[in-house]
Amino acid sequence: xxxxRNSIFVVDTNVGxxxxxxxxxxxxxxxxxxxxxxxxxxxxxVAIDSKWLILKxxxxxxxxxxxxxxxxxxxxxxxxxxTNPEKCSLVEIKPTxxxxxxxxxxxxxxxxxxxxxxxxxxIAVAIAHPKKPSIVEASDSKWIRLRGKLDSFGVSIIxxxxxxxxxxxxxxxx
Numbered sequence: 673x674x675x676x677r678n679s680i681f682v683v684d685t686n687v688g689x690x691x692x693x694x695x696x697x698x699x700x701x702x703x704x705x706x707x708x709x710x711x712x713x714x715x716x717x718v719a720i721d722s723k724w725l726i727l728k729x730x731x732x733x734x735x736x737x738x739x740x741x742x743x744x745x746x747x748x749x750x751x752x753x754x755t756n757p758e759k760c761s762l763v764e765i766k767p768t769x770x771x772x773x774x775x776x777x778x779x780x781x782x783x784x785x786x787x788x789x790x791x792x793x794x795i796a797v798a799i800a801h802p803k804k805p806s807i808v809e810a811s812d813s814k815w816i817r818l819r820g821k822l823d824s825f826g827v828s829i830i831x832x833x834x835x836x837x838x839x840x841x842x843x844x845x846x
Contacts, residue, residue, distance in 0.1 A: 680717045680761055680805035682798045683709070684791070685726075687810040687832070688734045688743025695811050701833035705810050706742040708832050712808075713749045719805045720750070722762040725772055725793045727754075761805075765796040783821040788814060798827040806830045813841035 690697045691705040712718060720726045730747050738748030753759035766776035773789035775796035784792060791812070798807050804826035809815040810833055819829055831837050 680719050680801065680803050681712055681830070682719050682726075682794050682801075682805050682807045683712065683746075684794055684807065684809045684812070684815075685729050685733050686812055687808050688730065688741075688746050690743075690810040690833070691746070692734070692741030692743035694733075694741075694743075697811050697833055698836055701810065701836055704832035708808060708830075709742050709746045713746060717757075717759055717761055718750060719761040719763050719797050719801045720754070721765045721793060721797050723765065723767075723772070725765075726797065727751075729790070729793075761801065763797045763801045765793065765800050781822075781825070783818060787818070788812070791815075795822065795827070798822070799825050808832065809837075811837065813837050813844055816841040 686695065687705050687709060689695055690702055691709050693702055695701075727750065730750065734747040735744040736747055736751060738745045750760060754762070768774045768776060771789075772793070774792060777796040777799045778784055778792055781795075784795065794807050798805055799822075806828045808830045810831070815829055815831070816837055822829065
């Protein structure tokens with residue numbers, strides 16, 4: 673899918689991990705995640721939180737050296753560009769406590785009541801951002817059930833490996 677130049681995205685950590693080949697996802701999925709990250713770095717913008725919660729997670733799973741994979745290159749690109757508003761949009765989110773696992777921005781979203789707390793920061797950033805960027809999600813099949821549930825908040829989820837993720841989700845649900 674081609675997006676308008678300078679679109680803004682929130683990118684889940686697993687997109688970089690899949691692009692690096694650090695998952696059980698297929699080679700095709702690895703290719704799609706690599707292509708997506710390359711496209712984002714060339715012509716788009718990434719939204720991250722100003723508290724660096726997303727960057728801390730990226731940093732724990734990817735290498736700041738930018739090597740050897742495209743996910744590592746993406747992390748280095750973020751650190752290089754986080755002060756460039758054309759490449760990186762810093763978003764203020766408000767944690768509800770010191771654990772930083774739930775956020776004021778998510779109040780009242782019942783679909784998130786049993787959602788993985790470590791993933792909520794991505795949703796909070798997308799909702800808090802004035803342009804409501806799409807969230808790119810690669811390998812966590814729990815996100816499939818959120819498809820359409822964030823629409824009322826103006827946020828969509830992009831799955832580079834949607835068919836593969838749906839199969840995984842179906843197997844986990846049965």
